Every structure is written in C-alpha cells, then in structure tokens.
Amino acid sequence: LQYNSFEDPRCEGYLEDGRTGMSPSTLKRAFLNNLFYVQGKFKALATPNDYYMALAYAIRDRLLQRWINTAAIYTAQGSRTVAYFSAEFLMGPHLGNNLINLDIYKDVEKGIAEMGLNLGELLEQEEEPGLGNGGLGRLAACYLDSLATLEIPSLGYGIRYEFGIFDQEIEDGWQVEITDKWLRFGNPWEIARPEWAVEVKLGGHTDHYVDDHGRYRIRWVPDQQVTGIPYDTPILGCQTNTANTLRLWTAEAPESFNFNAFNSGDYLGAVYEKVVSENISKVLYPNDDSSQGKKLRLTQQYFFVSCSLQDMIRILVGQELPLEKFHEKFAVQLNDTHPAIAVAELMRLLIDMHHMSWDSAWSITQRTFAYTNHTLLPEALERWPVELFGSLLPRHLEIIYELNDRFLDEVRIKFPEDDSRLSRMSLIDESGERYVRMAHLACVGSHAINGVAALHTELLKQDVLYDFYQMYPGKFQNKTNGVTPRRFMVLSNPALTELVTSKIGDTWIKNLGELQKLEAWADNPEFQQQWRQIKQANKQELAAYIQKHNGIIVDPNSIFDILAKRFHEYKRQYLDLLHIVTLYNRIKANPDIEITPRTFIFGGKAAPGYFMAKLIIKLINSVADVINRDPDVRGRLKVVFLKNYNVKLAQRIYPAADLSEQISTAGKEASGTGNMKFALNGALTIGTLDGANVEIREEVGAENFFLFGLTAEQVYAKRASGYNPMEYYNSNAELRLALDRIASGFFSHGDTELFKPLVDSLLHHDQYFLLADYQSYIDCQEQVGLAYRDQDRWTHMSILNAARMGKFSSDRSIQDYCREIWKVEPVTITLENSEVTDS
Template sequence: MQARDVETSFARNSPLSVQVEDDRTGLSLETLKRAFLDNLFYVQGKSPDIATAKDYYMALAYTVRDRMLHHWLSTGQTYRRTHARTAVYLSAEFLMGPYLGNNLINLGLYDLFEQAMEELGLNLKEIMDQEQEPGLGNGGLGRLAACYLDSMATLEIPSLGYGIRYEFGIFEQAFHDGWQVEKTDQWLRWGNPWEVRRPEWAVHVKIGGHTEGYTDHQGRYQVNWVPDKVVRGIPYDTPILGYQVNTANTLRLWRAESPESFDFDAFNRGDYYGAVNSKIISENISKVLYPNDDKLEGKQLRLEQEFFFVSCSLQDMIRLLMSEGLPLEQFPEKFTVQLNDTHPAVAIAELMRLLVDDHEMAWDLAWEITQKSFAYTNHTLLPEALERWPMYLFGSLLPRHLEIIFEINRIFLDQVRLKFGPDNERIARMSLIEETGGRYVRMANLACVGSHAINGVAELHTELLKETVLKDFYELFPEKFVNKTNGVTPRRWMVLSNPRLAKLIDQHIGTAWPTQLDQLSKLEAYVDDPAFRNEWREIKQANKRFLTARIERLTGIKVNPDSMFDVQIKRIHEYKRQQLNALHIITLYRRLKQNPDLEITPRTFIFAGKAAPGYFMAKLIIKLITAVGDIVNRDPVVRDRLKVVFIPNYNVTNSQPIYPASDLSEQISTAGFEASGTGNMKFALNGSLTIGTLDGANVEIREEVGAENFFLFGMTADEVTALKASGYQPWQYYEENAELKGVIDLISSGFFSGGDTETFKPLIDNLLQQDRFTVLADYQSYIDCQDHVGKVYQQDQENWLRMSILNAARMGKFSSDRAVREYCKEIWHVDPVSIELQEYSKMVAHIQEGAI
C-alpha cells in the first residue's frame, strides 16, 4: 500500500472540500474515495502517514457499511409496517466468514471499490486480507446457517438469525511437532465494524435456584422461579445483505453481561475480587464457542450458553410481536422458528415457561402455540451425538424447565400408549427422560415432540432417520417428516471465491445464474467447445498456482501446480475417514519405494480441518497425516511425485482459495454416517471431481452429475449394516490383504514416528480390533478406485476436463436458494416481501418526528 498516494488524495479530498454527493450514500468514484478518507480520519483517527493496514480495512468497512444501512433501515420499516411473517433461525453457530468481500459482491460494488482503492494507491484484496474472521462456528452446521441467511436475504424472505456473540470463537489451530495446538481466537481484538450494539433491547435471563408453587387470586396453580443468578443479554446486530436486492435482514447475536458490573458494597468491605466476581461469572457464558465438556464445569457452561441465547431470542420475539400491537396468541403467525440441530431445543420448554408463567396462558393453548412455532432440523445419525443432559445438572440450572419437560413427557407418553398400547420398550425409547445407566434429558426427543416438522438434510439421511435413530417418532408422526437437502450460496463460493470462473460463466450464459443456479446447465452446450475448454483449463491452473503460493507461505512446502490436487478439507472425525486417505498415501509411497521407476500420477494431497480439543483419536489422525508428510516430502525417491500438505487453521478465509483449485474432492465417509455435507457441493460447483461413497448428499450429487462423472467406491449403508450384523472382524482384512498389511505394519514399526512404536498404537489397535467406521473393509475398493482416478487424470486430460465442466454445469440443485424456497413452501409458509428503499430525507423526517 502506497501511503504517499493516499496522503495526496487525502489532501485533495479533505473534509473541507466541496462535496457533490453525500459521503454516506454516494457511489461515484470521487465520493467513495472521499468517504473512505473521512472514515480514516474521523472514525479511525488516523492520517495516512501513520495509518496501518488495519486502519485502512476499518475505514473501508465503515464506508461499505454506510451504504448498507439504507437497505437495513428500509427493510426493518417495511417488516414492521406490514407485520411480515418472519423466519427465525436459532443456531448455536453462525460461521459467516469475512464480511467485506461478500458485502461488496451483494451490493454489486466490488469492481467500483476496487477501482477507488486503486486510484488511492491501495489494493482491495490486501485490505480484505486484514479482516479478522468471526469464528462463531465449528464447521458445516454454522456454515449452513450462514448460507441460509444469505439466501433468505437474496430471496427477500423476512428473517432473523439468533445466536451467541462468542468473545472467543473456534480456536486458532497451529502445529507443534505435528500435533494440533489450540490458540485463542481473538477475532474481536481490533473491533467489529459490521455490528451495532443494541443495549436498549437487553433482556434478563434466570439461571439456577428453585421453584415455588402457589395459587393465584383466580384459584389457578402458578409457579414462580426464584433464580440463583440473573444474566443480562445484550443484542449485537449485523445486517445480512441479499444479492443485488434491497433486502438487508438481521443477524442478532447475544452477549452475556452482569446486571450490575461492580458491587460497591463488596468493594467497600475490602472484597476487591468479589466486587467484580458477578460480572466475570456472567460474562463467561458468551466467552468461548463450545467449551470442552469432558468435565462437569464444561457441560454446565455449555447448557447455560444454549439456554441463554434461546431465552434472549424468545423474549426478543415477544417484544417484537407486542411492539407491532399483535396479541401473544399470534406468535406462530408472526414467527416460524427453525431449530438448527438440538442445541436450541430447550427453546420449546422456555417458550412454554414464558407463555404459562410470565404471561399466564393456559397450558393447552401455550402448547398449541409452541408446536405450531417450532420446526427441527436433525444433523446427525450418530446416536452419541444426539444431545442429552444429566438430569441433576439440567434440574440444578433450569428447575422450572425440568418441571415443564416432565409435564410434556407425561402427556406425550399417554399419546404413545393410545397409539401403540402398553409397549414399555417403545415408551422407554421415546420418553423425554432416559432412565438406563443414569437419568438424562433427551433434547432430540424434546425437539421431535415440540415441533410441527422434522427434517433431515439429504434424501438418504432423512430415510435413515426414519429407519434408525428417529424411527419411533416417524411411526408416531409420519406427517412431520420431510427432507430438505442442504445447499450452498454461489455468491460466496463462486462469485467471490472463484472470480475468474464466474466471469467466464457470465460471458457465456449471462449473469442471472448466481440467483438461478440451475442456469448453469447452459454450460453443457460448451463442453465440447475447444476455446471454452481451454479457458476452463487455464482458470483451474491459475487457481492452482495461486493456492501453491499460499501453501508455501503458510507451510513452507513447495508443491507442483501441475500435479493433481487431491483435497480433503473438513472437520477431523473418525467417520469422515481422513485415516483412510492417509492409508492410500502410504500405499503409493510404499509402491514407489519398492519400485522407484514406477509411473504414477503426481499428486499433492491437501488436508485441512480441526479436531475438537478433547477428541484424542482425531488429533492422532492429524499427527499421522503430518508425520507421513514429513517423511514423504523429504524422500528423494519420491522426487515430487507425492506431496502431503496440512494447511493450518481451516476456516472460511482459508477454504475460499482451496475449492477453486481442487482437482479431486475426497468425500469418503462411511456410508450411513454423514448427514449431508456441504463441502462436497462447493467442490463440484467449482469443477472438482468427487471420489466418494454413497453417503449423505453424495448420493444426490452423483445422480445429478451422472455416475460416469463421479468416482464411486465402498459399501452402501445397507452393506455396512449387514457386515456389522454378521460380526465384522477387521483384522481378517488386514491378514488377507498383503498391501494393506504392509501399510499398517509400516505405521506400527515406528517408521513415521522416529522409531517410536507407541505413538500410533491406539489408532492401529482401533482399526484392527474395532474399526467402527469400516476403514479396512473399504480399503481395497478405495485403492482400486484411486488407481482408476490416477489413470484418468494422467492419460485422458480432455475427458477429465469434460467431466469437470459437467460437474459444475449440473450442480443447480445444490444452491441454498433452492433449499430455502423449499423450507418456505413446505415448513415455514413465509412469502417474499419486496423492499423499496425509503427516501433518505423522509427517513430523517420520521426520526425527527419520533415516528421511529
């Protein structure tokens, strides 16, 4: 960045200069430059000679935000005036990614701002790189929520996202001797220019204590909750822009504070710690995303977090309802509330409490309102991932809610008995309270009972839900179950992250495809066009060269951009089977060691992903991958034919350049375990070919792109179930497969761990003795398929290129816009509301008149 150029423009565009357009709304180049410099001077308090790169980012962010506020305020006015029915998305995670680039794309101002910065001697991309990503999510769950917010705004659907403003988000990942090390994610260290604090809408949340029953003056039994502590929830609002429409919806995140930040009595008694203790305890609730819940303290904090944000959100919805003069009985007409997994499921009991206790509504009416208001999205087929809370813990933190859940359960189990008779085993399975091996509150069961709709996130996933983990509820409530296959927003995952390819597509099929993704099918007309294919190839290579430079900068590893980029980026988990990928790498390495002249397809294996801090086996898988990389990358026999890279700190920012550069997408989870996946969609949308099992949304992707354009291997979900039922013995696969045995023996020998035979022993023992995710059973099928992949890439590049184009062209189904339209039609029953921008002068006049 050239400070001298900025200083010259600063003098020429000083605040004292004659202004033609308003600095906060004008869009001419001169106005944009002047507005940027004004924000640098008046907001950041810096002149160009001392401004840092962070200052430039903040000044530009405020300049862009100014141009969003007109959309935001006009949207809010319209919703209030029309009493618009609103889709509410309750989620413990919102992995939004960096805002600046996305907002410029959605405003349609990216090129204009890029030119304005260039004329000031600055580089827009370098400024964008300064943004601290809000790491308010762990992976697919939070990223899906972000895509849906983008789509709801783009489709002009009135919506509100509610979550937690974690002070410290998902940890920053580093490596020490190949092991994952967690560092604090201080995303707020420089401030957040996109949010607006709303203390006037603060709410109070009770926690702990006990309940007291009494009879009111009308002779009705009532309950008073006497809490141990009260926490104050402060909303922070962020505008969520639609793509080239006037709509700007709101993401409202809650921060926990103490009602009193300082206890003067304690201070005056000399209890200096106690004077601020209440503040510290209260603020812990919104401190960190997903505290380690191996211990009781972590479980307690996580439950407090979940209850805190749903209580804040429901109280806020009631405030909004009443501010529009609508009666409480119209809550389900005003709001439709989607529970993004079980984390917000306690909202069912909390809405009942608010209606019955605080607003003295009759139980039956309150329950009717509650069931009409909520819908539940399930994201897992792993029984252990279905959230449940020890009853003693739940009761100690939420005593009134436990009473309410007991009453819901009593009424519900009577309904089960009427339907199925005295089936005690079924009743035990369906009860909201688990009583085997301890007593637990089952949050998935509560979500199923308290919602009017239950959906899975891929066709296979939804069918498996009906057949396995939610089978009893499907048999009782078949009408509740629907499928909503996930989708991703093409605005971020193509227009922003792959601008070269987006421009090529614009030139050939027009510019409507980012909101009508099925128009990508028009690309099929060019699949055999030599000029088009050549451009497609050059764009892929340019993306690979860009990623190559980034990899070297982040890891110090030099990779060959002409090699196949074989990529697996996702959360590290045994069922996602990064360990199977590692076994393939070692297989290729052993072949080269045995025959150094062997002809193989040069590959760069790229991994990225985080393991949960308390998940030992996932961390050990990371250690194995990095250890294999250390050996393979240094071995002269390999001669750059194999490279292994683990990109640290996987997040939205670091993933954006990976998808466009990928040749092969690894979607190799055990069939029947992945709910859907969204990374698989992003890869294919950017022209990457998939090697995968028939799991999650892979099934539908393969149907759409064509079986001939998808590399399939492995058992089906039914075959996995049958194998386990027959008594799966993984060690037999090890004994009967010489190549597999050689790979595992090489790991066991300590070859990748400096001679230490103990490091990877837990992983090897798990594979040979248990292998819950059938890695060894699928090994040979995977190796055979990978051998085929290598031959196609090496020997038939034209066919590979053709398949790449067809993958992108046939991904129209997997837009998050399609998913949101389906939610709106079948679950939410929400219609679009067009937003007309209010005249600025009229808005100011209304404000002055006290109308707003």
C-alpha cells in the first residue's frame, strides 16, 4: 500500500492506496499493473485496446470507493431516491467523462504521454454504449450526470441491450445497418449483480379464487418466466464524491425452467426456451419518434419495469421500511410511455403480491409516478392491441379495465353527459380494433405530467393531452430540457473550456449561468481572436476527420453548416438540401457569382424501415457526388455525409460548427437538445420557432439568432385552410428549378425514378410544409452568408450565444424536477473512513 494523501490536495482526508490514489505515480503504477494482471500483456504485445482496458480498470478502481460510500450512506440514511425509468440510455463512452468528473484528465493525459502513449487514441478504443436512438435516450444520460453532480440519490433503470443502436455504413450512398456488438471486448464499467436477480412472469391466464381465510384473491398463472439480472454502472458526479447507479437488466432463462425438458432428453427444446428468454434484452428497437406495436417490444418494456419495481421493493424492505412508504422512498420518472406499464405493475405487486387494498395501492401508485412526454407526433403515441396485450399481460389488462371503470366514473362526475369525452379519454381506444392507450395510462397513474420545452407543453395542453389538461390542470408542468456541459463542453471542447476558464474561473462548469460573465468579453479584440482561433482549430480537426473518412477535402475557412440528428421528414434535412441545390443552380447559371463558401455537413441515422428517410440519405450522397466534383463550383460548396453519427462523433462535431441547422416544422420538434449543444460551443442557429429554439432565441437575443419560417399557429391555420404545395412550386422559379433538377435525374445518373417519391411527396402532400418555408429559409441563409463575411460581428454573436446558454444546463432542468416534481434533496457523500466504509 502507498499512502499518497499528502501528495495531492484532492486526496486529503481519506485512505489512498494503489487502487484509489490520484497522484501521477500511483496512477501510472495502477495502469501498468492492470496491463499485466488484468489484460495479461506486456508492452511489446499490448494492443491499443489492452491499454484502454488497463486505464479503464485503473479509473474504475478510483470510482469504487465513491460508489460504495454512496450506496452505504444512502442505505444508512434511507434517503429519498429518484428512479429514472427509461427504455433508452444513450450514455456515450465512459472513460473520458469519468476523467473529467474526477478532475484528473490532464494528469492522466500527461502520465499516459510519459509512457509514450496518447490518451486521445486510448479513448477512441472505447466501444460506445449506444443504448438509445436519439434525443430521449441522450437526455436520460445527461440527467444521470446532473443528478450525480447535484448529489441527488438516484438510480437509472433500463435494459442492457446486447446490441445497441445499429452501426451505420454507407454503400453506394445508401444506409446499411450493421449490428452493434458493443460488448464484444467486454465492458469494464459494469458489475453484474446476480445475487439481486428477479423473476418476471409472462403470458398465461389469471385464476380468481378464495384463499384459506375466505378472502377473494387473484393469481396470475404465467406460461413463461424469465430471470432479470442487474448490471450496475457507476455514474460519477462532477467534482463530488457521489457515484450513483445505472442499473440495466439482462434477460436469462431461469435455471429451473428447462429442467423437465432436459430430463426428458429434449436438449434442443430446452436450449430453445433459453434462447427465447434471452431474446428479450437482445436488441434495441431502432425507431425514433415512432412505435411499431411489436409484442417483443412490449415484453421488453414490461420486463425492465417489473425487474425495477421488484428491485425497489427489495431495497425498501432491506431498509426495514413498510410498503406503505414506497412513494416516500421513491420518486419514479417515466421517460415517455415506454415504461408506462409500471402503473399497472406497481398496482399488481401491491395488491396481488403484498395484499394491499385497491385504494391504498392506487394512492401510492399515483404519488410515485410522474410522466414526461417527448413527442407530439401521432405515430409515436404508443398503443397496444388489446388482444396482444392480454396474451402477454392478462392480469395487467384486468387491472387496466378496473382502473378505467373507476377513472371514467370520475370523468362522468366532472363532465356529465359527455359520451364523446369518455370515449376520447378512455384507457381503451374502442373506435375500431381495441387498443390500450399508454399515454392515457401514464396520465391517470401520475401526479405530474410534463412537456420538454415551453412550446411543447403548451401544445400538449391545447392539443394532444387537451382532455387530460381539462381534467387535471394541476398535474401539468413544463420542464425545458438541458444538456450536460461536462461532456458537451469540458470533455469535447478542451480549448474553449480553457479559454473560458482563464477569463471567468471554472465554477461555470457546475453553474452554467456564470457563462454570462463572458458577455463582457464579447467585443474584446484579443478575446475574439482567441475565440476564432479555437473554432478554427476545431474545424481543422473535423476537416482532417472528413478527409480520413470521406476522402473529401474541405476548406476550414468556409462556413461549417451542420445538420446532425436522426433522419425524419419533420426534421427537414430535405429543406437543407433544397438550399444546397439552389446555391448550386445559381453557380451553374452564373459561375462567377459571389457566394460565401460553405461546407454542408450532415450526420444521422434513419430507422431501418423508414423508406423516405433512407432515400433522403441517398439523395444527400448523390448531390454530394455531383457538387463536390463539379469544377464550376470551384470548391465554394462542399457536401459531406458523415456516417454513423453517435455520441462520439457528436463530440467532434459540435465544437467545429459555425452554423447549427434546427429547421423542423414548427410544432413538431418537442424540444431538441442538439440545438443547445451547438450553441454552447459557439455555433449560431438557423431555426424555426419550434421546441426549445423558441427559448434559445429568447435567451441569446433575436439579433443573435437566424429565424425563419411559419410559426406553429400559422402551420395549423394553413393546414386547416387547405395547403397546396403546388402553388409554391408554380410561383417560385428557384424552387421549381431545384425540384426539377432532382426530378430530372441530374443527381442520379439520369435515373428519373429514383428520387421521384421524394419529389412527388413534396408536390402533392408536403406534410411538413417545406415548400411553404422554402423562400423564408433561402432568404435567411442569405443573411447568414452576409453575417459570416463580417468576422467581428459573427464572433460577437458566437460569444454571446455561448455566454447565454446558462438556462440549458441539465443541472437547471434537474433542479426544477427535484423541486417541483420529485421533492428530493441532495445528500452529501464523504470519503472519510467512516464506519460504513470500514465494515
């Protein structure tokens, strides 16, 4: 043992040995020990992955003391705890983030360099845990970071998918999906806890019977059972000792389950059962903002929810608290409706398993749950055919029917003689085939319902959840999303972090509002110069990445105009393309035209079954092929599609962006969070009045935001009065030329069929009002080009954008949730050699 407590002030006051020490010498020794004893390698044979693993284990050791102390103190104090239920956690790589939060990034970088290695290269080795699709999953990850940083007792509960979001390859311009084998080389960040495994029932039927005491009871007789094994990952807060837990469940066949089959010699039959069980946590459904209605998906949802609630009851009982205090011990947040089955499951556990009365169980349930809605798109609202639902969860269906009877009685009392309201609000859609409506279940079973940006919450109240707002106005709240500045600034943009810190100190990292102090520097020529140089260097790095991966040379002096997010028609990547084709047409018509050089960068995945989204990816790549090669363009325009957009790539992209494209049809994007990450890194936004763009613009000032397009209200009005996209096509020559160019086969080797579905959808439907917003977008982009020519003005705007992002820290969001929904308080974790640590 080495006692280094006095070498480093951060280690003061607690035992420091070879597995906890933060001094460079101790870290180095730990690294080399792990290379030898964990990886079984010496330097000559070690691969970059061996080095990554050796470092990851050294850092994990440094988390463990904090993690164990955190658990011990929460247990001893019986702390009120947030349980964040989410089918997705898009965590991104852990190592770099843990180095930042432990505040040892630079020391480790130096120590690693002294051994002739490069930290950046080791970080690249980490397989990203991509257990989410996009916004909703990444938000959950940012919230875990903030919960730990704010020292709030919390658990993230979800699914340990064996395959996360697919890897995207591009072949001949088309997206191709490859399975994401993220666990291939092992995962140093998780610890399996088989001792806390739980059993989950599926299928079968229910038995109604009278027990030995003459009481009426209901028993669920399942026809399948699976075991949930928890895998825990520590979630360290920034510059605090708190290390909370992300607990993800893996499905396995119960040991006893195939016993009979084995005994009867049906080996393959027994193995088959095992395979069926393990399928449950096999793969993440790759749909963003849409629901497929597959039984396996409902099984996944029920599986992780049941595991988690049973786990929480175990924790409660372990702390000798009565079940009646469930809602005092836990505040459960439902991340959209994916975990909404929890409402019925908690009722079942309390009533059937723990013999509580209906009324007590319902009171506890409603006080436990709160529901966040993340979408206004009708296709994303989850509903399950009653038959499918009943075949998997027969007891839950009974409970939902009973809940519905009681709920509709309440509606009748509040709104007498209103049958259409009853059918609109029912938990069961009976307008045709019968469905269970998960959003309704979530609304009824929760004490709080929130949207994720001010506009979104208003639209929920006026439209999607209008009846529920009338029924329960007091339940509705807004909680505007936020992002963690640790990952999306400190880790991903070290140069800017250092510049900012040199001027205003480093407390902004945990109190983002302090960035406001940068406003004083917005017109300082020297500061502006430094700000620009950093952006330039970040752009050069991205340019090198583009050259390496796409073979395209781009000009770091051009505007880096970036659209990076999932592909969806409402997000309007296609509108960006229409702008590109318009600029190209102008050049072709007049090769000497003055155009501010731009590099258009796209990134994002399309759901594998989403034909139109995949065709837009193909169109981007096809347009890129033509424009990038055309000598008339003289390099003034470049188009780049970066494949496999994920958290790692996002971290490279935000710091290098000049212009952030946030161009969804107003009223469609619930919030957006990429918009916040871009602005935090000094990109200016071109955007519609949609989602959180509205609030971003309010914060940064209208003069520092490029606004275009119809408002949500105008979109509704236009739709109501009969929108005809053809009118725009006929009356706008540039628009017509752009669409005709695409339709003519110019970008598809003469093939006029390939992009026809895209062109036709705009001309005949244009569900998302691209043509209505086209001219406004083109004009606004003109303003962007002009603004960029005045570098002092642009830099001034860029600084103010970053300086005014304080509101969009996920720390602020989490503080709002804590105060207004969860009613939880921070708990300080100490590292002293307390009794709990010794025992």
